[in-house]
Amino acid sequence: MPANQPSSATAAPDLSGLWIPLVTPFRDGALDHAALAALTRRLAADGVAGFVVCGSTGEAAALDEDEQLAALDTVAEAAGGLPLIMGLSGYHLGKTTTWVRRLAQRPLAGLLVPAPHYIRPSQAGLLEWFGAIAEASAAPLLIYDIPYRTGATIARDTLLTLAANPRIRGIKDCGGDAGKTRAVIADGRLQVLAGEDGQIFGTVAEGGVGAIAASGHVQTARFVRLIALLREGRLAEARALWQPLQPLVEGLFSEANPGPLKALLAHQGALRDELRSPMTRASDALRERLVALDAALSRP
Numbered sequence: 001m002p003a004n005q006p007s008s009a010t011a012a013p014d015l016s017g018l019w020i021p022l023v024t025p026f027r028d029g030a031l032d033h034a035a036l037a038a039l040t041r042r043l044a045a046d047g048v049a050g051f052v053v054c055g056s057t058g059e060a061a062a063l064d065e066d067e068q069l070a071a072l073d074t075v076a077e078a079a080g081g082l083p084l085i086m087g088l089s090g091y092h093l094g095k096t097t098t099w100v101r102r103l104a105q106r107p108l109a110g111l112l113v114p115a116p117h118y119i120r121p122s123q124a125g126l127l128e129w130f131g132a133i134a135e136a137s138a139a140p141l142l143i144y145d146i147p148y149r150t151g152a153t154i155a156r157d158t159l160l161t162l163a164a165n166p167r168i169r170g171i172k173d174c175g176g177d178a179g180k181t182r183a184v185i186a187d188g189r190l191q192v193l194a195g196e197d198g199q200i201f202g203t204v205a206e207g208g209v210g211a212i213a214a215s216g217h218v219q220t221a222r223f224v225r226l227i228a229l230l231r232e233g234r235l236a237e238a239r240a241l242w243q244p245l246q247p248l249v250e251g252l253f254s255e256a257n258p259g260p261l262k263a264l265l266a267h268q269g270a271l272r273d274e275l276r277s278p279m280t281r282a283s284d285a286l287r288e289r290l291v292a293l294d295a296a297l298s299r300p
Contacts, residue, residue, distance in 0.1 A: 012140065012169055013083065013109045013110055013140060013169060013170075015049070015110075015142070015169070015170045015191040015193060015209055015210060016049065016191070016209040016210045016227075016231065017048065017049030017050075017209075017210045017224070017227055017228075018047075018048050018049055018210060018211055018213060018216050018220075018223050018224050018227050019048065019049050019050050019051065019052055019085065019193065019210065019211065019212040019213070019216075020043050020048050020050075020051050020052065020212075020213070020214075020216050020217060020220075021051075021052040021055040021056070021057040021058065021087070021212050021213075021214050022036070022039070022040065022043075022051050022052065022053055022055075022057070022058050022075060022217075023039070023057055023058060023059075023214075023217065023258050023261060023262055023265065023271070024036065024054075024058045024059050024060075024063065024071060025039065025270075025271035025272065025274075026271075026272065026274040026275070026276065027272055027274065028274075029274075029276075031063075031067055031070060031071060031074075032271060032272065033070070033071075033074045035270065035271040035272070036071060036074050036075065036078070037074050037075075037077065037078040038078075038270070039217075039265075039270050039271065040074075040075050040078035040079050041078050041079075041080070042270075043216075043217070043220055044078070044079055044080045044082055046220035046221050046224060047220070047221065047224040048082070048216065048220065048224060049082070049083070049210060050079075050082045050083040050084060050085065050109060051075055051079060051082060051083075051084050051085070052084075052085045052086075052087055052112055052212055053068075053071055053072045053075050053084055053085070053086050053087065054068045054071060054072065054086060054087045054088070055087035055112060055212075056087070056149065056257070057214045057257055057258045057261070058071070058087065058258075059258065059275065059276055059279060060087055060088075060089070061089070062276035062277075062279070065099065065102075068086075069106075072084065072086060072106060073106075076106070076107075083108075083109030083110075084106075084107075084108055084109055085108065085109055085110040085111065085112050085142065086103055086106070086108050086110075086111055086112065086139075087111075087112045087144075088100065088103075088111055088112070088113060089113075089114055089117060090116065090117075091116035091117055091118055091119050093116075093128075093129060093132055093133075096116075096133060097132060097133060097136040100133055100136045100137050101136055103137075103138075103139075104137065104138035104139070108138075108139040109139065109140075110139050110140050110141065110142050110169065110170070111133070111137055111139050111140075111141050111142070112142045112144050112172060112212075113130065113133055113141050113142065113143060113144055114143075114144035114145075114146055114149065114150050115129065115144075115145075115147075115150040115152035115154060116129055116150065116152065117149065117150040117151060117152075118150075118151060119152075120151050120152050121152060123154075123155050123157075123158045126152065126154055126158055127158060127161060127162065130143065130162055130165075130168065131162075131165065134165055134167035134168055135167070137167065140167055140168065140169040140170075141167055141168045141169065141170075142168075142169065142170040142171060142172055142193075143159065143162060143168065143170070143171045143172070143190070144171075144172045144174070144195070145159070145171055145172065145173055145174055145175040145195070146172075146174040146175070146195065147174075147175060147176070148174075148176075153175070154175065156177075156179070156180045156183050156184075159171065159180065159183075159184055159190070160183070160184070160187055160189075162190075163184070163187060163189035163190045164189070168190070169190065169191060170190050170191040170192070170193060170209075171184060171190050171191070171192055171193065172193050172195040172212050173192055173193065173194060173195050173196075173199075173203060173208070174195035174196050176196075178202075181203060181206070181208075182206060185206055185207040185208060186207075191208075191209045192207070192208040192209060193208060193209060193210050193211055193212050194208055194210070194211040194212070194213065195211070195212055197211070197213045197214060197215045197249045197252070197253065198246070198249055198250065198253075200213060200223075200226070200227070200230075200242070201226075201230065201238065201239070201242045204227055204230040204231060205230050205235060205238075209231070210227050210231075211223075211227060214252065214257060214258065214261055215245075215248065215249045215252050215261075217261055217265060218248070218261075218264055218265070218268075218294055219245060219248065219294065219297055219298075222241055222245060222297070223245070225241060226238055226241045226242055226245070229241065244296075244297060245297070247293055248290070248293045248294060248297060251286065251289055251290050251293055252264070252290065254286060255282050255283065255286055256279065256280070258275070258279070259275060259279060259280055259281055259282040260282040260286055260287075260290060262274070262275060262281070262282070263281060263282040263286070263287040263290060264287070264290045264291065264294060267287065267290075267291050
């Protein structure tokens, strides 16, 4: 079978641990591949499980397809063999599956797929959407449940129906429904990753396997250790790590992501504080607060 064709079965990836949804550095409007590679190497050395490329934190909506592929190739070269998940989005099923088949030419651990945005399909339509994309993909799917971005709520029964598809292996949970999260964890067929950084502790303590967390770009080793402790059931030790992190996590999302994160990374010299419109830079006041919070966490 040609390499760019999906196989009849999809291997189950291990999604446990901390995954970083990478920012996309820019320099004078263009992708800054040197900064992206250096950032990837630093995070890989800090013990992350893998990377999500071209997610919402990566400003994927502002990148054309060639730029997305170039970013993916840069990360793949710098990641030291760590697994990569590619984000995608859209609402035109034919165009989306064409793009998915193009992505099949890259070795990916998964595709992170939200509901189609704007059109708000029925639950039956959502089953068709995810089923068609899974069938077209050479890599397993992770459902990205994020109704505040897509306008579509994926019902609990719909998720459990999708869990029966062997090509769908996990979920990035930003659904805001604790009961649904618990039901999917208890069902056991989908690996559940916290997608809201403030919910890492609760989700993993209840049986989630890890997190896809933008905050993990900074204080990375602490986040890696936090998830490891939670998965081992060492809650008191995990709590001692988590509680000091919470003000930083809250600050990083107090203005539109990834503006605050890029401001802090720019202060650290990792990239330029540059975003593509309509995304905007963080306020000066927030930048100063984030720098202070990060510095406090970095003291011995």
